[in-house]
Amino acid sequence: MTAEPILSSRGLSKTFTVKKSPVHAVVDLNLDVGRGELVAFLGPNGAGKSTSLRMLTTLLPPTSGTATVVGFDIRKDPAAVRRRIGYIGQGTSGGHSQRVRDEMLTQGAFYGMSRAATVKRTDELLESLDLAGLATRTILKLSGGQKRRLDIALGLIHSPELLFLDEPSTGLDPQSRANLWKHIHELRQTHGTTIFVTTHYLEEADRHAERVLVMDKGRVIADDTAPALKSNLAGDVIGIGVRDQTDEERARTVIDEVARPSLVSPSPAGIELTVDRGELILPALLRALDAAGIPVSSATLRQPTLDDVFLALTGRSLRDAGDAPASDEEESAVAEPAGAPATR
Numbered sequence: 230m231t232a233e234p235i236l237s238s239r240g241l242s243k244t245f246t247v248k249k250s251p252v253h254a255v256v257d258l259n260l261d262v263g264r265g266e267l268v269a270f271l272g273p274n275g276a277g278k279s280t281s282l283r284m285l286t287t288l289l290p291p292t293s294g295t296a297t298v299v300g301f302d303i304r305k306d307p308a309a310v311r312r313r314i315g316y317i318g319q320g321t322s323g324g325h326s327q328r329v330r331d332e333m334l335t336q337g338a339f340y341g342m343s344r345a346a347t348v349k350r351t352d353e354l355l356e357s358l359d360l361a362g363l364a365t366r367t368i369l370k371l372s373g374g375q376k377r378r379l380d381i382a383l384g385l386i387h388s389p390e391l392l393f394l395d396e397p398s399t400g401l402d403p404q405s406r407a408n409l410w411k412h413i414h415e416l417r418q419t420h421g422t423t424i425f426v427t428t429h430y431l432e433e434a435d436r437h438a439e440r441v442l443v444m445d446k447g448r449v450i451a452d453d454t455a456p457a458l459k460s461n462l463a464g465d466v467i468g469i470g471v472r473d474q475t476d477e478e479r480a481r482t483v484i485d486e487v488a489r490p491s492l493v494s495p496s497p498a499g500i501e502l503t504v505d506r507g508e509l510i511l512p513a514l515l516r517a518l519d520a521a522g523i524p525v526s527s528a529t530l531r532q533p534t535l536d537d538v539f540l541a542l543t544g545r546s547l548r549d550a551g552d553a554p555a556s557d558e559e560e561s562a563v564a565e566p567a568g569a570p571a572t573r
């Protein structure tokens with residue numbers, strides 16, 4: 230990265246105290262994000278994604294470490310950071326009896342924008358987020374997808390250089406999710422906004438982000454493009470269907486000899502193994518199993534997913550990973566967002 234990063238953190242950490250025991254929510258976050266990047270933070274529940282975002286947006290004081298966001302230190306100048314970023318949290322703008330357009334105008338006034346600038350920006354955003362037809366509708370009557378788009382419009386009213394989105398598509402149906410992402414891409418293309426998004430939808434990170442940070446247990450354990458993560462950390466996945474347990478055990482011996490897999494795990498049909506160059510291994514393996522007299526009921530070859538990456542890194546599937554729900558006894562460490570961006 231040649232230009233000055235828009236976001237840079239060093240040793241950023243957060244430890245909560247729950248029932249007198251430390252919970253290391255984020256450990257030593259070292260990160261540089263370039264202007265205009267679209268970065269996804271992927272990880273299971275409790276990995277530390279939201280805590281990272283809340284520190285970087287100055288809503289939560291770090292226990293240790295530093296970060297510079299849009300040129301300002303999050304500890305020394307949080308107000309300057311907040312003026313220049315947009316933050317769309319996990320809640321929604323639901324429950325308001327205010328009309329969509331009025332809510333936008335109020336938000337502009339909140340940021341100290343002039344009336345004329347607010348009106349211009351509001352109309353632009355309502356148009357680009359497909360909300361123009363809903364301008365006079367009360368927020369209460371919007372659908373989940375429409376509300377989420379309004380959240381984004383509110384987070385963008387002051388033309389932030391950097392937009393943080395915390396799980397923007399959770400709870401939306403597939404069509405609204407696709408629509409939301411279309412809008413995120415359009416905004417990025419039109420305004421050059423840097424986008425930092427957390428998600429636990431694998432497919433979403435894979436398809437939409439150009440850079441994926443994989444987080445687990447408070448630490449970033451991988452950081453690259455999705456294709457590079459998949460080709461460097463996971464391999465092709467071969468599935469072999471067998472009749473029964475006895476055949477499975479015999480097949481495993483052949484698999485170890487012929488395929489030398491980096492990972493073998495049981496699958497509903499029989500066995501899954503991870504290898505490099507699966508297209509070459511599969512025919513050789515089928516011949517060897519046949520020669521050993523082991524009947525194969527099915528054979529599949531698929532490209533790795535980000536879940537395979539997570540499995541290769543942690544030994545757990547992202548779908549099964551994640552903490553137990555947070556304790557009731559939570560530390561109330563959230564800083565008051567005075568003059569903060571919309572924390573909806």
Ligand SMILES: Nc1ncnc2c1ncn2[C@@H]1O[C@H](COP(=O)(O)OP(=O)(O)OP(=O)(O)O)[C@@H](O)[C@H]1O
Nearest residue numbers: 245254273274275276277278279280552555559560
């Ligand atoms: N205010 C708090 N007090 C105590 N523990 C907390 C608090 N906030 C978060 N934690 C704990 O810190 C860890 C990281 O939580 P965080 O919400 O950052 O994870 P996440 O990756 O965003 O998860 P999710 O996908 O469920 O939102 C978890 O163990 C969580 O229980």
